[in-house]
Amino acid sequence: xxxxxxxxxxxxxxxDSSTQSLKxxxxxxxxxxxxxEIVNFDSELLxxxxxxxxxxxxxxxxxxxxxxIMWVEALDLILERLQKSGLDFGKIVAVSxxxxxxxSVYWKTGSSRVxxxxxxxxxxxxxxxxxxxxxxxxxxxxxxxxxQCRAIEKAVGGAMELSxxxxxxxxxxxxxxQIRRIFETQPEAYKSTERISLVSSFMASLLIxxxxxxxxTDGAGMNLMDIKERTxxxxxxxxxxxxxxxxxxxxxxxxDVAGKIAPYFVERxxxxxxxxxxxxxxxxxxxxxxxxxxxxxDLAISLGxxxxxFAITNEHQACLEGHVFPNPVDTxxxxxxxxYKNGSLIREEIRNNCGDKSWDVFNEYLQRTPxxxxxxxxxxxxxxxxxxxxxxxxxxxxxxxxxxxxxxxxKETEVTEFDAASEVRALVEGQxxxxxxxxxxxxxxxxxxxxxxxxxxSANHSILKEVASVFGCNVYxxxxxxxxxxxxxxxxxxxxxxxxxxxxxxISSMYSGKLEKxxxxxxxxxxxxxxDLVSKYGLLMKKRVEIENRLVQKLGRL
Ligand code: ADP
Ligand code: XUL
Numbered sequence: 001x002x003x004x005x006x007x008x009x010x011x012x013x014x015x016d017s018s019t020q021s022l023k024x025x026x027x028x029x030x031x032x033x034x035x036x037e038i039v040n041f042d043s044e045l046l047x048x049x050x051x052x053x054x055x056x057x058x059x060x061x062x063x064x065x066x067x068x069i070m071w072v073e074a075l076d077l078i079l080e081r082l083q084k085s086g087l088d089f090g091k092i093v094a095v096s097x098x099x100x101x102x103x104s105v106y107w108k109t110g111s112s113r114v115x116x117x118x119x120x121x122x123x124x125x126x127x128x129x130x131x132x133x134x135x136x137x138x139x140x141x142x143x144x145x146x147x148q149c150r151a152i153e154k155a156v157g158g159a160m161e162l163s164x165x166x167x168x169x170x171x172x173x174x175x176x177x178q179i180r181r182i183f184e185t186q187p188e189a190y191k192s193t194e195r196i197s198l199v200s201s202f203m204a205s206l207l208i209x210x211x212x213x214x215x216x217t218d219g220a221g222m223n224l225m226d227i228k229e230r231t232x233x234x235x236x237x238x239x240x241x242x243x244x245x246x247x248x249x250x251x252x253x254x255x256d257v258a259g260k261i262a263p264y265f266v267e268r269x270x271x272x273x274x275x276x277x278x279x280x281x282x283x284x285x286x287x288x289x290x291x292x293x294x295x296x297x298d299l300a301i302s303l304g305x306x307x308x309x310f311a312i313t314n315e316h317q318a319c320l321e322g323h324v325f326p327n328p329v330d331t332x333x334x335x336x337x338x339x340y341k342n343g344s345l346i347r348e349e350i351r352n353n354c355g356d357k358s359w360d361v362f363n364e365y366l367q368r369t370p371x372x373x374x375x376x377x378x379x380x381x382x383x384x385x386x387x388x389x390x391x392x393x394x395x396x397x398x399x400x401x402x403x404x405x406x407x408x409x410x411k412e413t414e415v416t417e418f419d420a421a422s423e424v425r426a427l428v429e430g431q432x433x434x435x436x437x438x439x440x441x442x443x444x445x446x447x448x449x450x451x452x453x454x455x456x457x458s459a460n461h462s463i464l465k466e467v468a469s470v471f472g473c474n475v476y477x478x479x480x481x482x483x484x485x486x487x488x489x490x491x492x493x494x495x496x497x498x499x500x501x502x503x504x505x506x507i508s509s510m511y512s513g514k515l516e517k518x519x520x521x522x523x524x525x526x527x528x529x530x531x532d533l534v535s536k537y538g539l540l541m542k543k544r545v546e547i548e549n550r551l552v553q554k555l556g557r558l
Pocket of ligand 1: 018305306344345347348359455456457458459460463
């Protein structure tokens with residue numbers, strides 16, 4: 001029988017270049033974690049003065065960016081830390097990574113030469129400071145491109161047409177509308193750009209010392225790629241910005257080799273010169289790999305800076321809400337996903353305002369308040385939301401006479417505040433009710449067979465208990481809450497095996513029959529909530545959707 005694992009004693013390394021931090025996970029050949037590191041942007045790279053890893057531009061509505069060079073500096077720093085921890089880089093046979101999706105990097109003409117000849121005696125950031133034509137990368141939180149979204153949709157024949165071509169209608173954070181905005185507002189910078197990378201392909205480019213391709217899965221988050229053909233859609237490129245194809249370079253499958261590790265890393269950190277860099281991909285797709293999501297009835301909920309809900313599917317259907325991406329570890333299937341912008345950051349804000357800045361107090365409030373919150377419902381947006389498309393603002397309602405058995409005679413009254421404990425419950429219940437409602441509408445597994453939770457807030461048992469109650473199913477977790485870097489390390493090993501074999505091998509062959517002995521094993525975290533509660537939450541959800549629709553009519557943009 002063929003051996004589908006890395007050689008004994010070797011390692012694979014996965015990064016997660018996310019909104020607030022850069023993380024790394026090292027797996028051994030048995031797929032167990034041997035090292036993990038993190039660099040937090042706000043608290044450890046103080047000189048960039050980011051808040052939550054980003055700059056919110058007060059002068060342009062919805063503009064949210066991050067300094068590109070900060071991500072570069074973080075890479076050296078995390079490698080230094082891994083080195084200090086005693087990691088033998090020579091054992092790493094493959095590296096891959098996750099990038100926050102949609103964010104874009106603009107390489108200035110001539111930068112490929114700098115990238116190709118990096119001096120191992122100097123830091124990367126000291127050499128690449130002048131490599132970018134746009135120094136602040138637009139990221140997934142940006143919502144400044146509504147005009148560009150509508151123009152692109154119109155030019156290709158409508159939102160549904162764009163969704164059927166690319167997997168999503170136009171979204172403000174998607175890279176195509178972002179590129180069009182750069183072209184319109186900074187034409188000189190656009191002209192002097194020789195390559196546009198995603199965060200994922202950008203970080204891979206640093207590691208191979210030349211421009212890496214964009215992988216098919218993260219490429220589907222751009223509104224530029226024909227999702228069925230997995231090629232750039234010429235029609236959409238034309239209506240987005242001039243000479244775009246040459247600036248984007250090639251597309252490649254996620255399991256492809258991007259290149260060998262650059263001499264910079266061999267000399268500075270003593271990587272083996274044959275170490276392969278496998279295509280990086282988006283953080284959500286790599287989480288799908290790290291959570292070994294391969295059953296159509298499973299639902300993943302990621303509670304990171306953004307909250308996302310995703311599952312696998314065999315078909316691609318056009319939709320006006322949510323996204324379809326090629327499955328990064330299956331050559332034929334797809335992943336479907338919903339993304340919320342107000343995830344961990346609004347939970348932190350409510351924790352700070354109502355819960356004494358402490359998760360313990362926040363959790364105690366959740367435990368102290370009854371399920372359904374006595375009919376108190378809230379909508380909390382500290383940043384412009386994606387689902388539903390509503391602007392910054394808080395909206396609170398009390399449902400009179402709501403007992404959870406009928407909506408007859410139930411009327412809502414808008415109020416300006418709740419007591420602290422009810423505010424916490426209204427936020428958390430509201431987030432999961434919205435996920436359940438939109439997941440059902442989008443055709444995600446309902447009820448799911450099980451939920452696998454991940455992301456920073458999945459460390460919080462009280463929050464996971466609410467997930468189990470609202471959805472009415474068991475909630476599982478893997479060993480690490482950073483499934484994006486775990487998935488990247490797994491995909492690195494997978495890409496290495498595909499390269500050795502000379503063709504695609506199913507990723508499950510790496511762990512089938514021995515999953516429970518690996519760090520990828522999913523374990524029960526919380527058992528399903530009581531059955532009658534699930535139907536009561538169903539009614540509350542119905543009411544919430546009614547109110548949400550009214551808010552969107554009044555305040556939203558579609
Ligand atoms: P990203 O990868 O998108 O940068 P993470 O998945 O690392 O984000 O999650 C970071 C978030 O996790 C923080 O913003 C924090 O609010 C949240 N978090 C961490 N620990 C807890 C906890 N115990 N309870 C709730 N949220 C938590
Ligand atoms: C997904 C999205 C976010 C980022 C966060 O569409 O915008 O989840 O990937 O890193």
